[in-house]
Structures are given as structure tokens and as C-alpha cells.
Amino acid sequence: MIDTNQIERVTRLLAYMLRHQPGDFDLELDNFGYAEIDDVLRALAERTGEDFDEDDLAQAIESGDRPRYEIVDGKIRALYGHSIEIDPGETAEPPEDLFVALPARDRERMERYGLRGGRRRFLHLALTLDEARESGRRAAIEYVVIKVSAVDAWEQGVDFYDRKSIWLAPELPTYSLEVVGEYDDGTDPAERRRAREGSRGPRREERGGRGRERGGRGRGRDEERGGRGGRGGRGRDEERSAPREEPRREPRPAPEPRDEAPAPAPAPERKAPAPRSAPAPEPSDSGFGFGAGVTEAQRQEAARVAATEAAAKPAPRSEPKPEPKPQDGAGGFGAGL
Numbered sequence: 182m183i184d185t186n187q188i189e190r191v192t193r194l195l196a197y198m199l200r201h202q203p204g205d206f207d208l209e210l211d212n213f214g215y216a217e218i219d220d221v222l223r224a225l226a227e228r229t230g231e232d233f234d235e236d237d238l239a240q241a242i243e244s245g246d247r248p249r250y251e252i253v254d255g256k257i258r259a260l261y262g263h264s265i266e267i268d269p270g271e272t273a274e275p276p277e278d279l280f281v282a283l284p285a286r287d288r289e290r291m292e293r294y295g296l297r298g299g300r301r302r303f304l305h306l307a308l309t310l311d312e313a314r315e316s317g318r319r320a321a322i323e324y325v326v327i328k329v330s331a332v333d334a335w336e337q338g339v340d341f342y343d344r345k346s347i348w349l350a351p352e353l354p355t356y357s358l359e360v361v362g363e364y365d366d367g368t369d370p371a372e373r374r375r376a377r378e379g380s381r382g383p384r385r386e387e388r389g390g391r392g393r394e395r396g397g398r399g400r401g402r403d404e405e406r407g408g409r410g411g412r413g414g415r416g417r418d419e420e421r422s423a424p425r426e427e428p429r430r431e432p433r434p435a436p437e438p439r440d441e442a443p444a445p446a447p448a449p450e451r452k453a454p455a456p457r458s459a460p461a462p463e464p465s466d467s468g469f470g471f472g473a474g475v476t477e478a479q480r481q482e483a484a485r486v487a488a489t490e491a492a493a494k495p496a497p498r499s500e501p502k503p504e505p506k507p508q509d510g511a512g513g514f515g516a517g518l
Contacts (some may be wrong), residue, residue, distance in 0.1 A: 182237075182240070183233070183237045183240060183241065187231070187237075187241075188240070188241045188244050190229060191225060191229075191233065191237070191238070191241040192241050192242065192244075192245065192249075194224075194225060194228060194229070195221070195241070195242070195250060195257075195259070196249075196259065196262065198216075198221070198224060199214065199216060199221075199250070199257070199258060199259040200259045200262045200263050200264060200265070201263075201264050201265065203216065203265070206224035206227075206228070207220075207224065208220055208221065208224060210258075210265075210267070211256075212267065212268040213258065213267060213268050213269075213270060214258040214259060214263065214267040214268075215253070215256040215257065215258040216256060216257060216258065217255065217256055218235055218238065218252065218255055218256060218257050219255075221238070221257055222234070222235070222238065225238075238252075238257070239252065242257075247345075247346040247347075248260060248344075248345045248346050249261070249262070260344045260345065260346075261301075261303065261305060261344050261347060261349060262301060262305075263301065263302055263303075264300055264301060264302065265302075266302065267302075269303065269340075269342045269349060270342060271342075272340045272341060272342060273341060273342065273343045274332070274335055274341070275306075275331035275332065275335055275341040275343075275348050275350075276308065276331060276332075276348075277330075277331065277332050278328055278329065278330065278331060279306035279307065279308065279328075279329040279331045279348055280306065280307045280308070280309065280310050280312065280313035280326060280327065280328055280329065280361075281296070281304060281305070281306050281307065281313055281316075281326075281327050281329060281353075282307075282313045282314060282316050282317025282320060282324050282325065282326045282327070283296075283317070283320060283324060283325060283327070284320050284321035284323065284324050284325075285321065285323040285324055285325050285363065286321070286323075288325050288360065291327070291355075291358060292355065292358075293355070294355070295352065295353050295354045295355045295357075295358065296327075296352060296353040296358065297351070297352045297353075298351055298352070302351070303342070303349040303350060303351055304349065304350045304351070304352070304353060305347050305348075305349065306329060306331070306341075306347060306348040306349070306350060307347060308346075308347070308348075310326055310328075310361065310362070312347075313326045313327075314326055314362070314364065317364060317367060318364075318366060318367040318368060319367070319368065319370065319373070320367065320370065321367050321369075321370070322365060322366075322367045322368065322369055323363075323364070323365045323367065324363075324364055324365075324367050325360050325362065325363050325364070326360070326361055326362040326364070327358050327359065327360055327361065328358075328359045328360075328361045329350075329353060329357055329358060330356075330357040330358075330359070331348070331350075331357070333356070333357055334350075334353060334354060334357040337354070337357075339351075339352065339353065339354070339357075
């Protein structure tokens with residue numbers, strides 16, 4: 182026999198491992214959501230540190246106000262509430278009317294598009310209006326209750342699945358839905374969740390990892406091994422919580438002033454070269470000045486020598502050619518013999 186606290190702990194773990202995260206418990210579910218009872222008992226023992234048998238498991242699942250689990254041929258499954266994909270099995274013809282509750286803020290969307298399963302893969306439909314109101318109180322402070330014309334929807338091709346205390350459907354069209362009540366006596370789910378988590382305390386470690394007993398993904402591994410790799414270092418949680426020391430940053434030194442290069446000395450002014458004066462023409466070797474001659478032969482010879490010298494010398498620039506000076510002893514122009 183197990184006590185009330187153990188029953189609550191077992192049923193919460195069953196919901197988590199059979200509806201949402203079987204991989205966290207090393208469980209394998211078949212297509213219909215069944216798990217081997219021996220594997221479930223092993224997972225419960227590893228997580229809680231207590232040994233349970235099949236009778237204890239049966240007592241836990243039968244203690245609720247409605248059937249939520251079933252045991253068949255050494256296997257166990259959750260009847261509804263799955264967030265993982267499973268095969269719901271064979272369809273069945275539903276009762277004439279079923280009921281479902283939802284927050285009042287979702288009414289307009291329901292009237293436009295109908296209803297579909299959300300985080301849970303199927304809609305959960307109650308058998309009576311009072312049962313729907315019970316679920317509505319947990320959904321929101323203000324909620325509405327909707328009557329479902331289940332047979333009409335089933336005849337139009339909507340699938341329904343019998344889960345003993347409730348019915349499942351993947352979706353419901355607008356023509357099958359009718360609001361039959363509006364209520365404001367519900368509770369705030371966020372406040373209820375905070376109160377529940379506050380009352381659990383350390384139990385949240387059950388969902389945080391493999392568990393302390395197994396030394397798996399939770400903090401138990403670091404506590405058993407004494408730190409990372411069992412080498413006596415700091416534990417993983419200690420490393421995460423310890424503040425990291427920021428490296429000190431030394432102030433950058435001020436840049437040294439650069440030596441300014443001396444200004445280049447001004448280039449000396451170049452003086453324009455003085456214009457070259459044309460060299461004075463030298464007197465000819467004939468010994469006679471221009472036009473000087475005593476005979477016609479002498480004058481011709483002097484002219485020939487002057488023309489030869491003038492051709493050999495560069496022509497003067499622009500200065501007027503000075504008059505040739507007469508040689509000493511030579512007669513002037515028209516001087517006779």
C-alpha cells in the first residue's frame with residue numbers, strides 16, 4: 182500500500198512520462214502510447230528512490246476521480262492529454278451531444294473557424310455541461326461552454342474516439358458548435374501554476390533531468406562525482422552560479438608626441454644669367470678694313486675672307502654688328518696709296 186503523498190507523486194510522474202516526455206525516462210512507447218509496466222516501475226524507482234510494484238501502480242491510477250490511465254496485458258498508457266503524436270485507435274459513434282469549455286477571449290475565433298486541438302493533439306469533450314464547466318474553471322476566469330452536435334459532425338466525417346470518461350476529436354466545424362453558457366467563476370491558470378510550483382519545492386528536480394539517484398542529467402551527477410569529470414573540481418551548478426571574473430583592462434598609454442621634421446630650407450633664388458654679348462668680330466687677316474683697298478684685287482680678296490669667316494661663325498642674336506676697327510697703319514675708307 183502507498184500513502185497519499187506517494188500516490189500524488191506517482192500520478193504526476195506517470196502523466197509526464199506517458200503524455201509528454203517519455204524519452205526523459207528512457208521509455209519507449211508503441212504507436213498507441215503503451216509502455217511496458219516493468220519499464221515504468223524502473224523509471225519510477227530511479228526518479229523517486231522508492232520501489233513500487235504493479236499493485237502500487239494500479240492503486241495510484243485508480244485513486245483519481247476519473248479514469249486517466251489503463252493497464253492492458255502488462256502495458257500501461259494514458260487515455261488522453263498527449264502532446265506527443267500517437268495513434269488514437271478505432272473511431273466510434275459519439276453521443277448525440279457533447280460539451281467543451283474554452284476561455285471567453287477565444288469565442289470569436291471559434292465562431293469563425295471552428296475548433297482544433299492545440300498543444301494537446303485532440304479536443305477533450307465532456308459528457309455533461311457540468312463536467313465542461315469544471316474544465317472551464319481551470320482554463321480561465323471568464324469562459325464559455327459550447328454544446329457540440331457530435332452525431333451531426335460524425336456523419337459529416339469527423340472522427341471521434343471513446344476514452345471512457347471523455348471523448349476525443351481532432352477538430353470540430355462551426356456548424357456543430359453552439360454557445361450555451363457564459364461564466365466568470367474560473368481561476369487564473371498562471372496564479373494556480375505558481376501556487377502549485379511553490380508548494381512542490383524540490384519536486385521540480387524530478388522533471389529537471391535524470392534524477393539524483395541515477396546521477397544523470399540533473400544535479401545529482403555533479404554531486405556524486407564531486408565536480409566535472411569526478412576530478413574534484415567545481416560542480417557544474419557551482420560553475421554556472423559563480424560570477425566570472427572579468428579581466429582587468431590596463432589603460433592605454435598616451436601616444437608619444439612625434440618629432441616634427443624640420444621645415445625644409447627655402448631654395449636659393451636663381452638669378453637669371455646675364456645675356457651673353459656677341460663677341461666682337463676679329464679683324465680679318467688681310468690687314469685691310471671694310472672698303473679699304475688700293476686695288477680691285479685686294480678689295481675682292483678682303484670680301485672673300487670676310488664672307489668665309491661670317492659663314493663659319495654663329496650669327497649674332499639681335500645686337501647690331503659693330504663696325505670693324507681699322508688696323509694700325511691701314512688707311513680709312515677711300516684712303517689711297
